[in-house]
Amino acid sequence: MTDSRTLNLAIIPGDGIGPEVVAEAVKVLDAVASRQGFSIQKKHYALGAEHWLETGETLSDEVLNQLKDHDAILFGAVGADPRSSTIPSGLIEREILLKLRFAFDHFINLRPSRLFPGAVSPLSNPGDIDFVVVREGTEGPYAGNGGALRQGTEAEIATEVSVNTAYGVERLIRYAFELANSRARKKLTLIHKTNVLTNSGQLYTRIFDRVAAEYPEVSTDYCHIDAATIYLTTEPSRFDVIVTDNLFGDILTDQAGAVTGGIGLAACGNINASRQFPSMFEPVHGSAPDIAGQEKANPIASILASAMLLRHVGEEESAQIIEAAVEKDLKENATHERTTGDIGSSIVTLVENA
Numbered sequence: 464m465t466d467s468r469t470l471n472l473a474i475i476p477g478d479g480i481g482p483e484v485v486a487e488a489v490k491v492l493d494a495v496a497s498r499q500g501f502s503i504q505k506k507h508y509a510l511g512a513e514h515w516l517e518t519g520e521t522l523s524d525e526v527l528n529q530l531k532d533h534d535a536i537l538f539g540a541v542g543a544d545p546r547s548s549t550i551p552s553g554l555i556e557r558e559i560l561l562k563l564r565f566a567f568d569h570f571i572n573l574r575p576s577r578l579f580p581g582a583v584s585p586l587s588n589p590g591d592i593d594f595v596v597v598r599e600g601t602e603g604p605y606a607g608n609g610g611a612l613r614q615g616t617e618a619e620i621a622t623e624v625s626v627n628t629a630y631g632v633e634r635l636i637r638y639a640f641e642l643a644n645s646r647a648r649k650k651l652t653l654i655h656k657t658n659v660l661t662n663s664g665q666l667y668t669r670i671f672d673r674v675a676a677e678y679p680e681v682s683t684d685y686c687h688i689d690a691a692t693i694y695l696t697t698e699p700s701r702f703d704v705i706v707t708d709n710l711f712g713d714i715l716t717d718q719a720g721a722v723t724g725g726i727g728l729a730a731c732g733n734i735n736a737s738r739q740f741p742s743m744f745e746p747v748h749g750s751a752p753d754i755a756g757q758e759k760a761n762p763i764a765s766i767l768a769s770a771m772l773l774r775h776v777g778e779e780e781s782a783q784i785i786e787a788a789v790e791k792d793l794k795e796n797a798t799h800e801r802t803t804g805d806i807g808s809s810i811v812t813l814v815e816n817a
């Protein structure tokens with residue numbers, strides 16, 4: 464954020480419920496900005512499946528360049544209804560989401576998982592769930608290294624090579640230790656599959672142990688990914704900060720979203736921790752074409768994403784005001800059947816009265 468306390472914000476509402484939930488998040492951002500005395504300069508960008516159908520454009524270099532000049536990006540969701548769309552599979556993901564992630568070097572995918580009082584966990588005895596997953600964002604099996612030989616034949620061989628660099632793993636693990644050190648419990652768990660994926664496993668373990676020596680206050684733990692999925696359902700309160708690779712993190716964070724009351728509440732950040740490029744904050748859920756246009760989407764994930772965004776640009780107090788408003792709203796109203804707009808305006812009011 465600039466000295467004049469103006470947040471230069473790019474907004475990508477996207478498709479389906481993306482624009483619906485982002486609209487509510489923007490109202491909440493405006494409310495907290497006027498309360499805290501900063502201003503927000505917003506620019507909307509039309510990107511996504513709808514935009515591709517209309518223009519044949521995914522994400523041009525020109526738009527990418529414009530996005531680069533913002534303090535942060537608030538993102539809704541992109542993707543068309545698979546039942547009716549003529550869009551080639553994976554095009555939107557590859558040409559928009561992955562392009563943004565690699566162009567802006569979003570090497571950290573940060574996903575807080577907290578069971579808010581009032582939110583309903585499917586676990587009968589969830590305990591106190593409040594952990595953060597630090598997922599690697601640009602390497603592992605998602606690095607784009609692989610191919611298909613003899614495609615379409617019975618002798619086809621398809622590979623996605625997991626790429627793990629010392630540089631990438633070290634910056635990930637350093638970020639996770641810093642985060643763990645800033646939290647009350649100061650506990651960091653590495654999750655991997657070191658007994659089978661021994662090459663990347665050794666790289667992760669060696670760097671984890673080396674960096675751990677610099678953070679004597681942080682207690683450390685390790686578990687295999689398969690065991691982690693068990694603990695996440697039997698004893699989620701054991702986790703504080705989790706650091707893991709791209710694929711394991713993808714799966715684990717969906718599970719984490721489920722145990723903390725569902726996809727309508729889970730937010731995440733795609734973070735360029737070196738701050739060379741803007742980071743991007745979004746709800747974990749997708750465009751949900753099945754409920755689009757029906758006022759059914761829960762905007763809280765998007766609202767919590769905007770709180771993460773404010774924290775990232777240094778507006779910690781504003782982030783806390785939003786989170787407290789969400790907490791209060793859930794406590795008071797979680798059991799009611801409510802529309803997207805009802806939830807949004809309730810949280811706006813709570814922010815105004817904070």
Ligand code: ATP
Pocket residue numbers: 480484540541542726727747748749750751752753754759760761762764
């Ligand atoms: P995408 O490919 O766009 O990620 P997806 O198939 O992964 O889509 P989501 O869009 O994440 O699916 O939705 C999964 C399910 O969760 C859908 O049935 C949807 O109705 C529900 N859902 C998603 N987001 C919300 C929300 N904010 N509020 C309520 N329900 C939601």
Ligand code: MG
Pocket residue numbers: 748749
């Ligand atoms: Mg999805």
